[in-house]
Amino acid sequence: MRIRIVDAFTDRPFAGNPAGVLLLDAFPDGARLQDVAREVNHAETAFAHRLPDGGDADWALRWFTPVTEVAMCGHATLATAHVLRTTGAHEGPVRFATRSGVLVATPHEDGSVTLDLPTAPITGTEIPDGVAEALGAAPLTASDTGPNVGDLVLEVADEKTVRGLAPDHKALARYSERGIIATARAEDPARGYDFVSRCFFPNVGIDEDPVTGSAHTALAPYWSERLGRAALTGLQASPRSGLVRTELRGDRTLLTGRAVTVIEGELLA
Numbered sequence: 001m002r003i004r005i006v007d008a009f010t011d012r013p014f015a016g017n018p019a020g021v022l023l024l025d026a027f028p029d030g031a032r033l034q035d036v037a038r039e040v041n042h043a044e045t046a047f048a049h050r051l052p053d054g055g056d057a058d059w060a061l062r063w064f065t066p067v068t069e070v071a072m073c074g075h076a077t078l079a080t081a082h083v084l085r086t087t088g089a090h091e092g093p094v095r096f097a098t099r100s101g102v103l104v105a106t107p108h109e110d111g112s113v114t115l116d117l118p119t120a121p122i123t124g125t126e127i128p129d130g131v132a133e134a135l136g137a138a139p140l141t142a143s144d145t146g147p148n149v150g151d152l153v154l155e156v157a158d159e160k161t162v163r164g165l166a167p168d169h170k171a172l173a174r175y176s177e178r179g180i181i182a183t184a185r186a187e188d189p190a191r192g193y194d195f196v197s198r199c200f201f202p203n204v205g206i207d208e209d210p211v212t213g214s215a216h217t218a219l220a221p222y223w224s225e226r227l228g229r230a231a232l233t234g235l236q237a238s239p240r241s242g243l244v245r246t247e248l249r250g251d252r253t254l255l256t257g258r259a260v261t262v263i264e265g266e267l268l269a
Helices: 028-041 074-087 130-136 159-164 169-175 212-225
Strands: 002-008 015-023 044-050 060-065 094-098 101-107 111-118 123-125 142-146 151-155 179-185 193-203 207-208 229-234 242-249 252-257 259-266
Touching: 002 028, 002 074, 015 028, 015 074, 028 044, 028 060, 044 074, 060 074, 060 207, 074 212, 074 252, 094 259, 111 212, 111 229, 111 259, 130 151, 130 169, 130 179, 159 179, 159 193, 169 179, 179 207, 179 212, 193 212, 212 229, 212 242, 212 252
Parallel strands: 015 044, 060 094, 151 179, 193 229
Antiparallel strands: 002 015, 002 259, 044 060, 094 101, 101 111, 111 252, 123 142, 142 151, 179 193, 193 207, 229 242, 242 252
16 A cells, blocks of 8 residues: 655745655545554545546545544645646546535646635634643634534734744643644735644644644634635644645635645555
8 A cells, every 4th residue: 555745835844744645545434544644643634546537526636644533634635636646646626526526626737736625614713712822922813614624713913923922732621622823924925925824733633733734724814814815825833834826716715835745655554
């Protein structure tokens, strides 16, 4: 069984968000997939297999963290599209059948890939008691992202605050289904990005996710409303870091990024 490790939302190795990618003939039982994801031990491992011609989708796709299956994962979808393109397993746009419906990934000549994902509904909510202490900074606003993403978005004072966060991950776990997205406006948009974020997901076994595509389906509408533009670029300011270009199109959000394969090998077990 061939396995690849792909760094997504970056154009260089050892940055962005690493994902395991396995192209299969069919899905084995979920316990087997979970075992592999636990062994890979990255934020997500993606499993895909080809579907019969003539249907609504070309490939079936599932995503697992080291501890659970998830309903949405942007960076592992980008990584899978990258593997399909670079190995010749699929040419042109690819339609993935997933728990979040059919998701389309479109490769471009420059090596980037655009994902067409559902926009997360953003609803303002009260700032929960105690979340400032858990996060390590006082939020300006709080927003719920709905059940598909399952995060609480907290806008903080500035980019410096986002970069300096050292949260209590165990304490953060009580505030949302998956975790917390901390975000702020970019200090200097001339640097090539409009907003910054960091993502903490203790409830799915990921204290800090390096670059999170699904989070940007919520950040895109949040910042598009505040900045007055449909097309933006987000920097996820984790230690690995990565750029995500976003374009809001109503109930769909386009995310564009690059990826690079860093490891290829054989799963023997």
